[in-house]
Amino acid sequence: MPANEYLPFLTEIKEVIKHTDIEYTFRLTYEGAVKPGQFFEVSIPKYGEAPISVSGIGVGTVDLTIRRVGKVTNEIFEHYAGDKLFMRGPYGNGFDIANYQGKELVVIAGGTGLSPVKGVVDYFARYKEETKGMTLIAGFKTPKDILFIEEFSCWKQAMEVILTVDCADNDTECQIGLVTQYVPQLKLNKIKEAVAIVVGPPMMMKFTTQELLKRGFLEENIWISQERKMCCGIGKCGHCKIDDIYICLDGPVFNYVKGCQLLD
Ligand SMILES: Cc1cc2nc3c(=O)[nH]c(=O)nc-3n(C[C@H](O)[C@H](O)[C@H](O)COP(=O)(O)OP(=O)(O)OC[C@H]3O[C@@H](n4cnc5c(N)ncnc54)[C@H](O)[C@@H]3O)c2cc1C
Numbered sequence: 001m002p003a004n005e006y007l008p009f010l011t012e013i014k015e016v017i018k019h020t021d022i023e024y025t026f027r028l029t030y031e032g033a034v035k036p037g038q039f040f041e042v043s044i045p046k047y048g049e050a051p052i053s054v055s056g057i058g059v060g061t062v063d064l065t066i067r068r069v070g071k072v073t074n075e076i077f078e079h080y081a082g083d084k085l086f087m088r089g090p091y092g093n094g095f096d097i098a099n100y101q102g103k104e105l106v107v108i109a110g111g112t113g114l115s116p117v118k119g120v121v122d123y124f125a126r127y128k129e130e131t132k133g134m135t136l137i138a139g140f141k142t143p144k145d146i147l148f149i150e151e152f153s154c155w156k157q158a159m160e161v162i163l164t165v166d167c168a169d170n171d172t173e174c175q176i177g178l179v180t181q182y183v184p185q186l187k188l189n190k191i192k193e194a195v196a197i198v199v200g201p202p203m204m205m206k207f208t209t210q211e212l213l214k215r216g217f218l219e220e221n222i223w224i225s226q227e228r229k230m231c232c233g234i235g236k237c238g239h240c241k242i243d244d245i246y247i248c249l250d251g252p253v254f255n256y257v258k259g260c261q262l263l264d
């Protein structure tokens, strides 16, 4: 009999990494195939479930970077290393590394949008010879909102990194400004062949993809990742459905050619 993909299983918290007051990474035991951009449904009995993207893949572990916003996520934050959580998944299509290999790659992330795409950044930081050059533009509201600050120094060894904040004191080491303003400055050899991934809040994705198209990127060379309210996560309940698209099943990662109609 096939395994029931709707059934939660127990996972143990190996480590909790604090980024900001309301954003922690939970490193959880997990054996099995998983891709960056896929998500798990994390559940707490009597509280509910929350879909959370994979932000890191280790040997026997996955990282889930969670923002504390409400009922379920508040309760997850009451758990510590050694505690157990229920989860089910991984669900969704995730990012396909093969789409970006051998190309000039630009990743543009806004806020917690860095989380689902971090696995792609980690991969090409490790295997930098697999791209023809990579640029990461990551934007946050203020310096205190920056996620994965330790990883940035490692990423800088392997790629061009622009870390920017919307506003800050003068003594910040970050750039100041929205991610969109760095698109015209991108140094690319063959723009029609370059590929880009854009993940972040809906408005950020909308304006950033517009900037990329203005720069000459082809629609089919841009990917986005969408977050929508979800329930089952496996294409059964229709909560995430827009027209004929199930975000949980057909996405959350979409090529812009299809995904542009989801950018409201
Ligand atoms: C595919 C996918 C991947 C996600 N990845 C992450 C992740 O990596 N890290 C992370 O912190 N969050 C992620 N989210 C959002 C996360 O699922 C919600 O923040 C969470 O479900 C809120 O649950 P809650 O019970 O704590 O909050 P609630 O008490 O249900 O709500 C608190 C607030 O959050 C809003 N909210 C609730 N659910 C969602 C949702 N699905 N999307 C947006 N807003 C919501 C509510 O409108 C309300 O304003 C993802 C969502 C999806 C669909």
Ligand code: FES
Binding pocket: 229, 230, 231, 232, 233, 234, 235, 236, 237, 238, 239, 240, 241, 246, 247, 248, 249
């Ligand atoms: S969340 Fe149920 S169909 Fe997508």
